[in-house]
Amino acid sequence: MTEIATGGSAAERLLVLAALAAPSADERVELAKLAHEVTDWPEFLALARLNATVPLVQRRLETEELFGLVPEPVATEFRTVTDHIGAVNDRRLAGALELLRRFDERGVRCVVLKGMLFSAEIYHDPRYKRMNDLDILIELDQVETAIEIYREFGLFATSELLGKAPKVRAERSHHLPSFVSRDGALVVGTHWGLITPLTPYTIDYAAIWDRVRRIDFYGVPAWAMADEDNLHHLGIHLPYYKTGVRELGDIWNLARHATDLDYGLLEREIIRAGTESLMYHALSLSHRLVPSPDFARLLTELRPRITRFTRYDTARKTADISALLRSRSTHTSRIEKAYTEFNMTALAHEKRESFARLWKDLLVVPGDEAARMSSLRAPSPLSVVGARVSAPYRLTRVFQRDLGRWLFPAALAKTVVDLGAAYGAEATRRVSGRGQAVRPGIEEYAAELGLTRADLQAVLDSQE
Secondary structure (H helix, E strand, O other), X not given: OOOXXXXXXXXXXXXXXHOOOOOOHHHHHHHHHHHHHOOOHHHHHHHHHHOOOHHHHHHHHHHOOOHHHOOHHHHHHHHHHHHHHHHHHHHHHHHHHHHXXXXXXXXXXXXXXXXXXXXXXXXXXXXXXXXXXXXXXXXXXXXXXXXXXXXXXXXXXXXXXXXXXXXXXXXXXXXXXXXXOOXXXXXXXXXXOOXXXXXXXXXXXXXXXXXXXXXXXXXXXXXXXXXXXXXXXXXXXXXXXXXXXHHHHHHHHHHHHOOOOOHHHHHHHHHHHOOHHHHHHHHHHHHHHOOXXXXXXXXXXXXXXXXXXXXXXXXXXXXXXXXXXXXXXXXXXXXHHHHHHHHOOOOHHHHHHHHHHHHHHHHOOOHHHHHHHOOOOOOOHHHHHHHHHHHHHHHHHXXXXXXXXXXXXXXXXXXXXXXXHHHHHHXXXXXXXXXXXXXXXXXXXXXXXXXXXXXXXXXXXXXX
């Protein structure tokens, strides 16, 4: 028996084993044994869906000639999810390749980040998981050239929905607003940094650029960071509550793939950047499911440097395999979407709807989401109440971690001011009898871009 997901049920252990990009001979033997032990395939599918890893799991079961064990109704659902993700990813990849070709022609060093990169180098499958976007890293002095390329390619910036042209704010952000094709097939995240400068972390970007390497990305020239920097990026970018196999699998599969990874260099970069707590959290969750001697040694070195909260909360999250595999939450994404929609309109009634949804999602968290955030395995009514009470505090900590200590409360306060201003402007127009709002509503913005409101909503919904 391997140590993969020790303590889990047959279905839980099978899920993790099936998410290994390159299982060993012993792991393949155990995977086959566990597949024959699974009795509740609908529950297995539900677990794969919750962890957003249906395509990867299906591919592994097919490769091992085990997918035939899945009852046909469940197998059909597997295929439906996988085929939909594959179709979306194929369109996204086609656009990405043409865009990267243009970057190369213009002499822009364009580093492919995360899932898109790993699909080519580790999984050898562009359909292994849902790709929200093409994330790239470019040098700061190349951003204006990138914007020119986006314009030539027919992309628009999501900030334009707010009446704002995209521009570099290096002192406040590490990326441009997303650029999107009008059919929604391609979404590009353009970064000159790996984390917001408003946090206390100090990434050595000069060293990262010294280590970048040329790659062949599905036949198109591109660039990639060193494996150490990719692993560091995964750890600091891991959403605090969106920690399913979809996210953690990239961590363990990168580590298993990069057999010459320099953990001494990685440790020095972590300490230099001050990201010990972020990395301890990410590596601990991955190590609990897929143990790694290298992770174990690094975690021992990092442990004296992490915060007390990180030590406590990580221990809570990793205490139970079943709870860990059921703790993935995308609730923060709902709050972010409501905030985006709030800023997309000047119409008071549209602002009010988004405002209400944003604050409700922050303060009145559904019981199932709160239970996941608190890593409750078999929640009782009383424990769910406790989880819901603590959820706003947990969410606030996460947003402050990701955005900076003061920016998140400032953004919340601004929603109150902006909503009041929208109603004030509307009352003034009624009294004075003067025309329409200076800034239009969502439908009007969509029309200016040649889109419908449904098109814009589809773009938002494509981002998990």
